[in-house]
Amino acid sequence: MRLTLRIWRQDGPSAAGRFVRYEIPQAAAAMSFLDLLDLLNEQLAAKGERTIAFDSDCREGICGACGVTINGRPHGPQPKTTTCQLPLSAFSDGEVITVEPLRARAFPVVRDLCVDRSALDRIVQAGGFVSVKTGSAPEANGLPVAKTIADAALDAAACIGCGACVAACPNGSASLFTAAKLHHLALLPQGQPERARRAQTMVAAMDDEGFGGCTNFAACQRACPKDIRVDHIAAMNREHLLSVLRGPLPPADDAQEESGSAARATP
Ligand code: SF4
Numbered sequence: 184m185r186l187t188l189r190i191w192r193q194d195g196p197s198a199a200g201r202f203v204r205y206e207i208p209q210a211a212a213a214m215s216f217l218d219l220l221d222l223l224n225e226q227l228a229a230k231g232e233r234t235i236a237f238d239s240d241c242r243e244g245i246c247g248a249c250g251v252t253i254n255g256r257p258h259g260p261q262p263k264t265t266t267c268q269l270p271l272s273a274f275s276d277g278e279v280i281t282v283e284p285l286r287a288r289a290f291p292v293v294r295d296l297c298v299d300r301s302a303l304d305r306i307v308q309a310g311g312f313v314s315v316k317t318g319s320a321p322e323a324n325g326l327p328v329a330k331t332i333a334d335a336a337l338d339a340a341a342c343i344g345c346g347a348c349v350a351a352c353p354n355g356s357a358s359l360f361t362a363a364k365l366h367h368l369a370l371l372p373q374g375q376p377e378r379a380r381r382a383q384t385m386v387a388a389m390d391d392e393g394f395g396g397c398t399n400f401a402a403c404q405r406a407c408p409k410d411i412r413v414d415h416i417a418a419m420n421r422e423h424l425l426s427v428l429r430g431p432l433p434p435a436d437d438a439q440e441e442s443g444s445a446a447r448a449t450p
């Protein structure tokens with residue numbers, strides 16, 4: 184199949200960007216979208232031109248590195264599919280495809296299709312540690328978790344941190360990402376000792392990083408390749424409200440001590 188790519192080229196964070204057209208006559212429907220970019224880069228390298236910068240790692244839909252905007256949609260036209268798993272059969276022969284970086288105020292462009300998503304890492308970092316008992320491996324049935332709770336926690340844990348939800352949101356909100364990380368731990372026994380502190384620090388970090396607020400568009404859920412549901416955002420809002428109603432958090436050192444004793448008290 185023959186495809187034309189209109190790709191965003193930008194030399195660096197402060198350089199002006201522009202779309203450049205590339206014709207690829209020898210694309211195959213079985214190739215993935217990243218295979219197509221690889222093919223184009225081989226052609227550019229053979230001509231001595233600068234290749235297109237894009238992020239990828241696992242190419243199996245599990246690391247979250249590969250998000251780009253394809254025809255205006257983060258990860259492209261196929262629902263619940265990362266860019267690395269997007270087959271070219273999702274496009275028509277002769278189609279012109281526009282490819283640009285994930286667009287969000289909190290994701291500055293580094294080069295071409297690469298953006299800096301470290302703001303998401305800092306939200307997770309703000310969540311701090313999780314208290315665990317060290318020593319020998321615990322008895323597997325010693326910490327019973329109801330099947331419905333375990334399933335909900337696993338659904339939240341499926342978030343791969345790709346940032347598509349942020350780029351899809353008209354407000355540039357990271358609520359779906361933050362909610363997935365927060366609710367995952369809030370559901371499990373291991374997440375209880377630091378639960379209240381985590382709700383406040385992660386939500387505060389989300390706001391500090393320049394992400395917008397959630398106004399219930401649910402564009403994030405539609406763009407999410409892992410089908411993370413907006414119900415988790417409602418859960419995050421509950422977590423945050425309950426934490427605030429409990430009053431100010433103790434200073435961090437006291438909190439560590441407090442969480443340590445709570446962890447020891449956790450069955
Ligand atoms: S919630 Fe979905 S879209 Fe957002 S970072 Fe996680 S996996 Fe990606």
Ligand code: FES
Binds near residue numbers: 244245267
């Ligand atoms: S490269 Fe890892 S999810 Fe796409």
